[in-house]
Amino acid sequence: MTEVKRKCVGCGQIKNREEMIKITRRNTDGAIVINPDLKTFGRSAYLCYNHDCIKKSFIKNRLSKVLKTQVNDELKGQLIDR
Ligand SMILES: [Zn+2]
Numbered sequence: 001m002t003e004v005k006r007k008c009v010g011c012g013q014i015k016n017r018e019e020m021i022k023i024t025r026r027n028t029d030g031a032i033v034i035n036p037d038l039k040t041f042g043r044s045a046y047l048c049y050n051h052d053c054i055k056k057s058f059i060k061n062r063l064s065k066v067l068k069t070q071v072n073d074e075l076k077g078q079l080i081d082r
Contacts (some may be wrong), residue, residue, distance in 0.1 A: 004028075055080075
């Protein structure tokens with residue numbers, strides 16, 4: 001099986017998909033979903049499972065730019081609390 005590598009929006013490191021948080025802007029309604037199921041399609045961003053990367057991804061709206069939608073602090077809270 002080939003390993004799927006993704007780049008973290010926070011630190012820019014490339015890691016295995018399984019080691020990262022996936023955040024998807026769902027195509028159907030534009031909702032932001034954290035670690036969506038396989039039936040969820042949309043533009044996605046990836047983050048390491050650590051608070052630094054989560055916080056960094058909100059600096060200068062990086063995550064918003066990757067997802068091409070405005071993400072808010074509520075999402076940040078959800079990511080940090082998980
Ligand atoms: Zn990272």
